[in-house]
Amino acid sequence: MLSNIKFDDIWTATYETLYMTIIALIGTAILGVLLGLLLYLTSKDGIWESKTANAVVASIVNVFRAIPFIILILLLFPFTDFIIGTVRGPTAALPALIIGSAPFYGRLAEIAFREVDKGVVEAAHSMGAKTRTIIFKVLLPESMPALISGLTVTAIALIGFTAMAGVIGAGGLGDFAYFYGFQRRQFDVVLLCTILILVIVFIIQFIGDLTSNKIDKR
Amino acid sequence: MISIKGLRKVFTSENKELTAVDDLTLDIKEGEIFGVIGYSGAGKSTFIRLLNRLEEPSSGNVVIDKQEITALKANELRTARQDIGMIFQHFNLLWSRTVEDNIAFPLEIAGVPKAERVNRVQELIRLVGLSGREKAYPSQLSGGQKQRVGIARALANNPKVLLCDEATSALDPETTNAILDLLVDINQNLGLTIILITHEMHVIRKICHRVAVMEQGKIVEQGDVLEVFTHPKEKVTKKFVAQVMGSDEHDQSEELYYLIENFKKGKLIRLHFLGETTNQTLISQLAKNFPVDINILQGKITQTQAGGYGTLVIQFSGDSSEIEKAIQFIQKETSVEVEVIKDAK
Numbered sequence: 001m002l003s004n005i006k007f008d009d010i011w012t013a014t015y016e017t018l019y020m021t022i023i024a025l026i027g028t029a030i031l032g033v034l035l036g037l038l039l040y041l042t043s044k045d046g047i048w049e050s051k052t053a054n055a056v057v058a059s060i061v062n063v064f065r066a067i068p069f070i071i072l073i074l075l076l077f078p079f080t081d082f083i084i085g086t087v088r089g090p091t092a093a094l095p096a097l098i099i100g101s102a103p104f105y106g107r108l109a110e111i112a113f114r115e116v117d118k119g120v121v122e123a124a125h126s127m128g129a130k131t132r133t134i135i136f137k138v139l140l141p142e143s144m145p146a147l148i149s150g151l152t153v154t155a156i157a158l159i160g161f162t163a164m165a166g167v168i169g170a171g172g173l174g175d176f177a178y179f180y181g182f183q184r185r186q187f188d189v190v191l192l193c194t195i196l197i198l199v200i201v202f203i204i205q206f207i208g209d210l211t212s213n214k215i216d217k218r
Numbered sequence: 219m220i221s222i223k224g225l226r227k228v229f230t231s232e233n234k235e236l237t238a239v240d241d242l243t244l245d246i247k248e249g250e251i252f253g254v255i256g257y258s259g260a261g262k263s264t265f266i267r268l269l270n271r272l273e274e275p276s277s278g279n280v281v282i283d284k285q286e287i288t289a290l291k292a293n294e295l296r297t298a299r300q301d302i303g304m305i306f307q308h309f310n311l312l313w314s315r316t317v318e319d320n321i322a323f324p325l326e327i328a329g330v331p332k333a334e335r336v337n338r339v340q341e342l343i344r345l346v347g348l349s350g351r352e353k354a355y356p357s358q359l360s361g362g363q364k365q366r367v368g369i370a371r372a373l374a375n376n377p378k379v380l381l382c383d384e385a386t387s388a389l390d391p392e393t394t395n396a397i398l399d400l401l402v403d404i405n406q407n408l409g410l411t412i413i414l415i416t417h418e419m420h421v422i423r424k425i426c427h428r429v430a431v432m433e434q435g436k437i438v439e440q441g442d443v444l445e446v447f448t449h450p451k452e453k454v455t456k457k458f459v460a461q462v463m464g465s466d467e468h469d470q471s472e473e474l475y476y477l478i479e480n481f482k483k484g485k486l487i488r489l490h491f492l493g494e495t496t497n498q499t500l501i502s503q504l505a506k507n508f509p510v511d512i513n514i515l516q517g518k519i520t521q522t523q524a525g526g527y528g529t530l531v532i533q534f535s536g537d538s539s540e541i542e543k544a545i546q547f548i549q550k551e552t553s554v555e556v557e558v559i560k561d562a563k
Binding site for chain 1 (some may be wrong): 270272295296297298299300302304306308310311312313314315323324326327328355356357371375381
């Protein structure tokens with residue numbers, strides 16, 4: 001047991017997984033909140049109510065959500081090559097990871113905004129608040145617990161995506177488990193990678209739940 | 219102060235049209251507490267939202283303090299709204315902010331500098347009686363305290379007008395009274411014009427100077443609160459008045475019949491209080507000044523902003539010339555009307 005494991009390589013792979021997850025998560029959070037805001041504000045009775053704009057954003061979100069992730073990576077090869085300069089390594093996985101998970105998070109963010117008490121938004125209007133004020137001082141703070149727990153769910157899905165991206169050359173624990181574990185019949189390596197991924201998932205879930213509860217003053 | 223002309227709001231949904239506010243014209247004077255009462259669905263909630271254009275009117279115009287609200291562009295409207303405070307049935311506080319931060323919110327919107335904001339918030343917290351609860355979150359407050367935060371928030375930018383949207387409907391009767399007292403204080407001390415909508419006649423009776431009764435988007439009756447109380451014309455108004463006076467007329471006359479039947483000596487008199495403020499100790503004055511016996515038999519007096527209103531049935535006994543003098547005293551010195559029901563000689 002564990003006789004096949006080179007710990008240096010495992011740590012590198014773990015680091016790559018964490019790197020991909022964290023950077024992609026930041027990108028997903030920003031892009032997802034933007035998409036969620038657009039969906040919310042352009043919806044019926046929204047501040048920027050527009051059937052057309054809403055339909056456009058919604059269809060972009062739905063299309064990217066519908067494409068299986070492994071195919072999305074392949075589709076994005078030219079785009080990745082153009083902005084990153086390569087299609088291999090953890091950094092090259094980032095565009096696909098962000099584009100793959102932002103629409104999902106965008107929907108969660110939209111739901112979070114919908115749950116903000118309409119009366120509070122109305123009260124802000126009655127005080128003469130600008131749209132910007134309503135977004136930054138009402139919508140975002142009031143929906144923060146839901147935004148955080150949505151981000152936790154998204155982060156865990158993202159770890160799954162990084163493992164898939166690993167198989168086609170992004171590195172990380174998924175890559176390691178496949179090439180050094182599965183293909184060389186070293187199942188202790190597969191097992192260890194699994195355990196490491198589970199640990200990362202549990203830690204993220206724990207941090208997410210804790211933060212969400214702590215900021216929720218309802 | 220506030221002049222509303224031909225105000226109208228039509229909601230359209232799937233080919234159906236609903237006129238929530240129908241050609242409404244109204245004038246509200248500076249410094250008065252004006253109540254609009256109606257059952258749910260009467261359009262009063264839409265009406266109050268039209269005043270600061272939380273609902274866009276379909277037609278008509280609203281002028282507040284010489285400014286035509288209905289003619290303002292979006293950015294002008296935002297500035298104008300800072301002069302119009304509003305409080306809500308469900309308080310609509312930000313749960314993510316503490317009491318002081320909630321009150322500071324409109325000041326942030328108006329671009330008040332931080333140091334000034336802190337002072338103003340302290341002032342407001344004292345004004346609404348929430349000292350010591352500055353750092354609490356709304357979830358830690360009772361309903362009455364939440365509404366106090368709502369009031370402080372609405373007053374933050376020194377508005378000229380306060381709109382109250384069913385501000386006490388979610389509160390228990392005791393808390394309702396405390397909040398109403400606070401509104402009267404604010405009205406008297408700050409000279410603020412208050413418009414409130416409600417479905418509770420009790421609220422109108424307790425604090426309003428004038429009242430309008432709304433039904434199906436129209437104002438069916440309006441006037442001074444006392445006038446509307448004493449001479450309600452419309453059926454809906456009569457129902458609202460009965461809400462407060464509990465005066466199911468039928469009931470009262472039955473009781474009175476019983477009194478008259480068993481009445482043996484002296485004079486049976488009904489006193490009508492129509493906003494008596496100067497002689498609030500009428501009964502004890504009578505007892506002190508005239509050698510007559512007074513027996514209180516039945517009555518219901520309620521306090522309005524214009525004084526006591528209601529009826530009191532009393533029995534006078536003693537020397538008939540003294541009784542006569544007492545009656546003359548009431549007629550000459552007070553605004554209380556005297557009605558002799560039965561005279562047993």
